[in-house]
Amino acid sequence: MVLPAFTPAQESLFLTLSGRALDSRLPHPFLGDRMADEILRKTGYDPLARFPTMRSRLVDPRTKVFDIAVRAKRLDAVVRAFVGRHPNAVVVDMGAGLDGRVFRVDPPPTVDWYDIDLPEVIALRERVVPRHAHAHAIAADVTDERWLDGIPAERPAVIVADGLVAFLPQDGFVSLLGRLTSHFPSGELAFNAYTTVAVWATRHLGSFATIGGGVVNPGFNDPHEPERRVPALTLAEEIFLTRAPELAAMPLAGRLAARMIAGSAWMSRMSGTTVLRYRF
Ligand SMILES: C[S@@+](CC[C@H](N)C(=O)[O-])C[C@H]1O[C@@H](n2cnc3c(N)ncnc32)[C@H](O)[C@@H]1O
Structure with a gap:
């Protein structure tokens, strides 16, 4: 498959x-x-060529995927x-990419689910x-004002954003949150947080060179x-992944590092993956 030239x-x-x-x-x-593996294979994209951490022989395969897989699991659990x-809820997955979350969550047929992403991505998604x-x-673009017009406004909503916030300018992010909480009568919003340190690392570390140029949010601690x-x-x-029960299946070094950090909320926040859930 010939893939479009994507931005970072x-x-x-x-x-x-x-x-x-x-x-x-x-x-x-x-x-x-x-299904994620089937979708990846269909695209023909080679992650090992583009993401050095994914190809490193020094990193245990479980360590490579833990944060991504477990944070998706936590966001699925929020939606479920x-x-x-x-x-009768509406589910909104902002920056859905090629994620088949709707198939993992398998909501009842009374739920309407909306996957939002930039036009080039939605074209590939289809x-x-x-x-x-x-x-x-x-x-x-989720920071545009009009996209919510197409989503029912009278039903409770659960909104998730997995891996999106780092790519949103701060004023666009804040006004988006305002529009979401005014559009729906009530609901929940959950996303993985980016601290200022995580933003710095994604922008500057060679291991994230493929995507670092797209990170525009300053992050918050x-x-x-x-x-x-x-x-x-x-x-x-x-939700701190340093306290995730799934860590029991990680290599010893990962378990020990998480155990040292898990007792402190601040350390967990600053050095691990965190999923934040808000009500409105
Ligand atoms: C790290 S990927 C995560 C994709 C998906 N949530 C997942 O977990 O696989 C970030 C996604 O956010 C999308 N994105 C970035 N900025 C966006 C914007 N302003 N509006 C809509 N989507 C955006 C990107 O196109 C990309 O698909």
């Missing part, structure tokens, strides 16, 4: 897709998304719990991600920061 922000979808695909090839996967309580009866794709910017939001949960 768009190409980042292959890092998360590859992480889930490689996870599914493990003897005991953390997430086990076999929400649609369990609200069978070629390689299987169709789902209750999922709709919207080709839009205090999970209450979005509440201050958008008062409709209330932080409901801060």
Whole structure:
């Protein structure tokens, strides 16, 4: 398949897709998304050529995929719990890339699901991600004002963004949060956080050279920061992957490092992956 020339922000979808695909090839996967591997194979994209950490022989395969696979699992769990309580919910996956989250979550048919991404990505998505009866794709920049007009406004919503926030300018991110909380009557918003250190690392470390140029958000270290910017939001949960039960299946070095850090929320926030969940 001839792939379009993606920007670094768009190409980042292959890092998360590859992480889930490689996870599914493990003897005991953390997430086990076999469809991710099928989608990756259909595209013909070679993650080993583009992401040095994925090809490194020094890094254990479980370590390569842990953060990507387990954060996807946590975001799936947020969606699953929400649609369990609200069978008429709307699900919005912002910056969905080529993720088949709707197939993993498998919501009841009363749920409407919206996958949003930039037009070039949605065009590829339509070629390689299987169709789902209750999922709709919207080709839009999430910082544009109009895309929400096409989504029902009278139903509770759960909104997720896996790997997106780093690629949004700060003013665009804040006004997006404001529009989401005004559009829906109530709901939840969950995303993986980027600290200032994580942003710096993604911009400057050679291992992220393929996507670093797309990172424009400054990041934030205090999970209450979005509440201050958008008062409709209330932080409901801060999920630290340094405390994930799945760490039991990691190599010894990873387990020990996480155990040293896990006792401190600050250290967990600054050095590990965190999923933030807000209510509105
Ligand atoms: C790291 S990828 C994650 C993709 C997907 N969520 C996953 O987990 O595989 C980030 C995604 O955000 C999308 N993206 C970046 N900026 C965007 C914007 N302004 N509007 C919509 N999507 C955007 C990119 O095209 C890309 O698909």
